[in-house]
Amino acid sequence: MIYAFDSYYFGDRAKTVCIAFENWDSETEAKIFTQTTAVAANYESGAFYKRELPCILSLLRSIELKKDDLIIVDGYVTLDNTGKIGLGGHLFESLERKFTVVGIAKNGFNSEDDQRRNVYRGESKTPLFVTAIGADVDEITLRVEKMHGKFRIPTLLKKLDQLTRIK
Structure with missing residues (x-):
C-alpha cells in the first residue's frame, strides 16, 4: 500500500490527511x-x-503499516549533498528506517542535491521535485511520472491537497 500524507494549518490547528492507494x-x-x-x-x-x-506521526498511529508499504510526503526527504534531511528523512528515522519514504515537493529548494530528481508531468513546464530514501530515487521517479492524471500534480495528490483544506 502507498500512503500519501499532507497537512494544512488553520490558526493553531493542523488538519492532516492520508490517502492510501x-x-x-x-x-x-x-x-x-x-x-x-x-x-x-x-x-x-x-x-x-x-x-x-x-x-504525520500522530495520524500514523491509526494505520497499521506492513513490510512493503511506502509513504509519500509533501516535501523533501533529502535537502542537500551534505546529508541534511527534510521532513521525509526525519520521518524515515522516526520509523526506524523500516519503510521507504518518498518526498514529492511542488516548490524548489535552493541547494545541490544529487538525490533530487525533476519530474515533468503533462504539459507542465514546472517540475515536481522527487527525493526518496529506502528505494532507488530513479525508480521512484519513473513511478511518479506514471501516476494517474494528465496534469503536473497526480490525481490522488491533488485530491489529498484539496482534502486538507476543508475545515
Missing part, C-alpha cells in the same frame, strides 16, 4: 484517514519537519 497508477484511493491536532510548533524556515512531523 494500491498502486502508483491508481485512479482512486483505497482509504482516507483524517485527523485534526494542535499545531506542535511554529513555522521555522529550514526546519519545516518540526511542524509537520508530529502531525
Whole structure:
C-alpha cells in the first residue's frame, strides 16, 4: 500500500490527511484517514519537519503499516549533498528506517542535491521535485511520472491537497 500524507494549518490547528492507494497508477484511493491536532510548533524556515512531523506521526498511529508499504510526503526527504534531511528523512528515522519514504515537493529548494530528481508531468513546464530514501530515487521517479492524471500534480495528490483544506 502507498500512503500519501499532507497537512494544512488553520490558526493553531493542523488538519492532516492520508490517502492510501494500491498502486502508483491508481485512479482512486483505497482509504482516507483524517485527523485534526494542535499545531506542535511554529513555522521555522529550514526546519519545516518540526511542524509537520508530529502531525504525520500522530495520524500514523491509526494505520497499521506492513513490510512493503511506502509513504509519500509533501516535501523533501533529502535537502542537500551534505546529508541534511527534510521532513521525509526525519520521518524515515522516526520509523526506524523500516519503510521507504518518498518526498514529492511542488516548490524548489535552493541547494545541490544529487538525490533530487525533476519530474515533468503533462504539459507542465514546472517540475515536481522527487527525493526518496529506502528505494532507488530513479525508480521512484519513473513511478511518479506514471501516476494517474494528465496534469503536473497526480490525481490522488491533488485530491489529498484539496482534502486538507476543508475545515
